[in-house]
Amino acid sequence: MPQWKTIDDMDLGGKVVLTRVDLNVPMEDGRVTDATRIERIVPTVRDLSAAGAKVVLLAHFGRPKGKVVPEMSLRQVVPALEEALGRDVAFADGGYGQAVADLADDGVILFENVRFNPGEEAGDEGFARRLASVGDVYCNDAFSAAHRAHATTTVLARLMPSCAGRLMQAELEALEKALGDPAPPVAALVGGAKVSTKIDVLRNLVGRVQHLIIGGGMANTFLAANGVDVKASLCEHDLTDTARDIAAEAERQGCTILLPRDAVVAAEFKAGAENRVVKVEEVPDGHMILDAGPDSARHVCDVLDGCATLVWNGPMGAFEIEPFDAATVAVAKHAAALTEAGKLVSVAGGGDTVAALNHAGVADDFTYVSSAGGAFLEWMEGKALPGVAALKGEN
Incomplete structure (x- = not known):
């Protein structure tokens, strides 16, 4: 039995799930040129929604170094995300509490690039607490960012009931088979x-x-x-x-x-x-x-x-x-x-x-x-x- 919990171990009905994903995808002229990373988070988002949760997607894009860089906005990823999920995805670049409150019970919303805030890469607990205040459960589905001790990859996991998403679960199970045991x-x-x-x-x-x-x-x-x-x-x-x-x-x-x-x-x-x-x-x-x-x-x-x-x-x-x-x-x-x-x-x-x-x-x-x-x-x-x-x- 793994030492970490999965989506199946959590009571998610009516909950807001802050879900760390990897949307750092290649783009050209404002369009996603390779949607592989987006496609890989689909099982997690679908399972969370099916369980009756509001899904809040947290992700970074590029290296804005704690500053707002318009060309690194995650807003431009929304069309590819909607195509992969086959549903509407809301977007918020502020007013997060109200944005979540307005979301349907099984809705999906993407927050703006977390690296626009210097607290993300600094692993700032204050920044993590502000995010945690709008959610009930934390789900990490971004193994590709797991080597970073950032606010949305580590601190949120300590502040909230936490679990691994389907992609993270698959990665960890595969790695255990390869070198763990x-x-x-x-x-x-x-x-x-x-x-x-x-x-x-x-x-x-x-x-x-x-x-x-x-x-x-x-x-x-x-x-x-x-x-x-x-x-x-x-x-x-x-x-x-x-x-x-x-x-x-x-x-x-x-x-x-x-x-x-x-x-x-x-x-x-x-x-x-x-x-x-x-x-x-x-x-x-x-x-x-x-x-x-x-x-x-x-x-x-x-x-x-x-x-x-x-x-x-x-x-x-x-x-x-x-x-x-x-x-x-x-x-x-x-x-x-x-x-x-x-x-x-x-x-x-x-x-x-x-x-x-x-x-x-x-x-x-x-x-x-x-x-x-x-x-x-x-x-x-x-x-x-x-x-x-x-x-x-x-x-």
Whole structure:
């Protein structure tokens, strides 16, 4: 049984539910260009309304730094929100008490960007109390903001009866399956450009997984630490000692690190660039590693065949440009097939990861794909997330 409550644990009939959501969506010319985050909160809003609650949506947009910035108003999100919910959504940029009083018993209202108030990012209790005064229950459905100790992510949870929304619930249950209490053997695939951005992730994972698969530019730093000349490849040569330390700790913990055996190399990074597959020890002068090679991809797939759980963050190569997407696509499709066959619990997250899995056409086939960026990364680092801790009554 989780330490946090869900919507099902709350008496919501006739209640006003302050619901923290993530509406920080991409926009162009005043229109939402990707409504994924909006679509993901629909189950929570519908369930709250069905339970007879008035739903007050609290969210941020952009980084106004405590000031009113008209182009960061959440008013412009209302049309996309109404389309996703299939119903009218009221909007209030002040007079919140009256606005809530005027709302239908199962109505939905969106308050203005909470970051227009400096008390939001400061975690100010006074600001949180003013919001709490218009509600009865707090519901957090914004895992993507759970790594922030802000007024609407942590303080409200301490001031009011609190629960997790459907998206938050799904995220927490998936993460528990992936690293909290996973079925072993566990593999973690960590890719991306730089080791420097994921040192804490790697240090945490070597003590918690049996196989650590390193891809992308990060792998080049580890290869260089092993004495491989990666030539013109992206590589943080100043972190080779760190890479060796992580490898040594992995050995002590019984964690196997998988690095590329072969690579797709080219003299320039552009679509249609002349490329070839070589062993990692044989990168030609003036060339750079832009993807793991086919032998490396097969090796990773073979390892996954023997695993019960996979956590994925970051691509295996420069997947944005063909043919440097081949290893990422091959491994993603194999992981998806294992998942569909009931042989693997697969949890993935992070912006590039979501894009890569969508590119491979398998995002819907993983056990769970998190839309959270920073929060997912901090969870992989083993850090306590303030928004989650607050729901558990831990802070």
